[in-house]
Amino acid sequence: MPSATSDAVTLDRLRAVCQPLLDPSGFIPGPEADERYCTDWSRARGQPLAVLRPRNTDEVSRLLTALHALRQPVVLQGGMTGLTGACVPQVGEVVLSLERLRDIEEIDTVSGTVTVQAGVSLQALQQAVEAQGLLFPVDIGSRGSCQIGGIIANNAGGNRVLRYGMTRQSVLGLEVVLADGTVISRMGKALKDNAGYDLKHVFIGSEGSLGVITRALLALQPLPVSRQSALVAVEGFDAVTALLTQCRKHLGPRLSSFEVMWRDFFDISTGLLKKGRPGLNLAGSHVVLVEAMGMDPEQDDALFAQTLGAFQTDHSGCEVILAQSLTDAQDLWSIREAAGEAALVVAPWAGFDVSLPLAHMAAWADEVRARLRGMGLSQTQTYGHLGDGNLHLVVGLGPEPTRKAEVHELVHRTVGALGGSISGEHGIGLAKKAHLHYCRSAAEINMMKLMKTSLDPHGILNRGRIFDLP
Ligand SMILES: Cc1cc2nc3c(=O)[nH]c(=O)nc-3n(C[C@H](O)[C@H](O)[C@H](O)COP(=O)(O)OP(=O)(O)OC[C@H]3O[C@@H](n4cnc5c(N)ncnc54)[C@H](O)[C@@H]3O)c2cc1C
CATH class of the missing domain: 3.30.70.2740 (Alpha-Beta Plaits)
Structure with a gap:
């Protein structure tokens, strides 16, 4: 750890440079920082030199211009639900938190898009667009806390990748601030645009190592009006893959989730953690949570029940529990979504x-x-x-x-x-870089390093995440 004296000097300098760029609650000295800035879901812990809380792209840009000149390492923080330790401040780092960029700027029901600031939570976005009859299809268990900037920076997957793809597939445009404060903004709604490199893809999944995502233009889908969920218990993994094939064949694009739980997880979730309905007792080596979503409630319900019924007839010992209501469906999902709680056990x-x-x-x-x-x-x-x-x-x-x-x-x-x-x-992040x-081949890792050094020559953004540089 740096000595108290060198810390104090650096903190004073940071304060002098950064505080004038922010409102009074925008600068928090490290020793006063709340615990939430010190740890993420990996449970590793660190102490930031200071926490910076900008309110918009312009403030992020001015801060980074100053920090770049100081060659000051910065760790970017979204909702802190990441599992790789990437957000945990390392010695001498300042935190740049996106938590105050919280505006849903525009929901365009005609083009089916939403323009949003990076710090909006996934759940807030989902609810806002659903109220307009639209769906933002990315859905993950940490939806209440994770932020739009975080899911884009991580190219989050989740429960509906099968049908709608990873987060990347829903990003139409991005605004990003580079390490030196330069703002790159491409938020146009024109779907077709092949003018040179499609730069947004460089930042999606870059884990905050190449730039700070401040705003995004996201594609929305029509909101399905029917939803069917079921638990299917089967014996042997071959039966799991047979079920997947059957669901794909008969449910087609309606199939939205296919979550598989081995007994070692299912038993903890339903037993110790008491998830799902009381007395739920399923045999089988694997339990699958199948979900479909569609536009015709009557037909969709019947097709779903038929598909699983036919599978059950062909596979002796297979058990099916169909959700009969939204509460039933939530009960079934609570078993799978207990993953975070189960790990704590x-x-x-x-x-x-x-x-x-x-x-x-x-x-x-x-x-x-x-x-x-x-x-x-x-x-x-x-x-x-x-x-x-x-x-x-x-x-x-x-x-x-x-x-x-x-x-x-x-x-x-x-x-x-x-x-x-x-x-x-x-x-x-930090957890898997070794x-x-x-x-990834040596040539691929080398190319990643070249991209990093050309966009962030002083290596100030999320230093030492993904790979180390000399
Ligand atoms: C219970 C639970 C369930 C989960 N389920 C899933 C799942 O199904 N699928 C899945 O993919 N993940 C899942 N996760 C992991 C996590 O929620 C995702 O990785 C999510 O994308 C992180 O978002 P966040 O806002 O919390 O980002 P953070 O944890 O704050 O940050 C993650 C990374 O993104 C960077 N970052 C954050 N904001 C920005 C920004 N604005 N610009 C640039 N970089 C930024 C950070 O520096 C860090 O490297 C789960 C986590 C939990 C706790």
């Missing part, structure tokens, strides 16, 4: 969100969990957005949290060997 834990070809997934999960048991680590939770090949694995580390590195190595190396990705959704090479 086995804290300290190592968490993974790997992505694998479906053909390898079951064997990989069995093999890795067997090896973990061999290491004395039998507390696992396995679940995921299986429709898009994304699997989450939580491993309770018990009394020996020092084994985290060993567990990371096992999981990431084996995923890389099968041509999978060490991050399906959550990004690399293993980026398991799923």
Whole structure:
């Protein structure tokens, strides 16, 4: 840690430079910073030198111009629901929080777009557009806290990727402030635009390492008027993939979610955490949460029930629980959405969100969990957005949290060997950077570094996240 004296000098200098650029509540000295600026969902903790809370793009730009001149490292913070430790202030960093950029500027029902500031929460955006008969299709369990800037910076996935794609597919335009304060704004509503490079894609999924997202133009979808949900318990992973094939074939584009829970997760969620309806008792090695959304309530309900009914007839031992109401559906979803709570049960834990070809997934999960048991680590939770090949694995580390590195190595190396990705959704941040090479070639990592150094030559933005630079 830097000494108190050097801290104080730096803090004074920061105050002198940054405070005049902000309103009185925009500058918080580090020692007075609330706990929420010190830790994210990874549960790592750090202490910022100061917290900067701009209110608009212009303030972000003027702050970065000043911080760039000072070569002052900055960590960007959105809703702090990230799971890779990327937002946790490292020694000597100032926090740039987007929490006050909270305007939903325009909902355009004709073009089906919304213009929004980066600090708006996902849930606030979903509710605002639904009131206008439209849908913002990205949906993740942390919706109440995560912000639009955060989900774009992480290219979040979530429950409906199967139907609507990752966040990237819903971003039409972005306003971004570069490390030196330059504002890049391309927020036009023209759908077709091939004039040179499509720069927004450089920033989507860049985990705050290339620029600060301040505003976004997002595509909306028609709001479905029917929604069907069911839990389907099956025996064996082959039955899971058979169910997916059947749902794709018969429900077509209506199929919106296909979430699979292995018993090690399902039992904790419904047992210890008492999620779902009381007395829910399902056998089977896997329980699948299937959801469809459509535009014709009567036909959609019938088609959904028929599809699952036919599957049940063909697969003995399969059990189906159809939600009969919105409350029923919320009950079913509460089982899957207990993931955050369930991880706390086995804290300290190592968490993974790997992505694998479906053909390898079951064997990989069995093999890795067997090896973990061999290491004395039998507390696992396995679940995921299986429709898009994304699997989450939580491993309770018990009394020996020092084994985290060993567990990371096992999981990431084996995923890389099968041509999978060490991050399906959550990004690399600090937690996984040592293993980026398991799923990206040296040439790819080199190109990432070239992009970083050309856009942020002093390396002030989210330094040391994703990869290290000399
Ligand atoms: C219970 C729970 C469920 C979750 N489910 C999912 C899921 O299904 N799918 C999924 O993908 N993720 C999921 N997550 C992870 C997390 O919610 C997402 O990664 C989300 O995108 C993070 O948004 P945030 O605003 O909280 O970002 P933060 O955690 O604040 O930041 C995440 C990263 O983005 C950067 N950043 C934040 N704001 C900006 C900005 N305006 N400009 C540039 N960079 C910025 C940060 O520096 C950091 O690198 C879940 C998390 C929890 C706790």
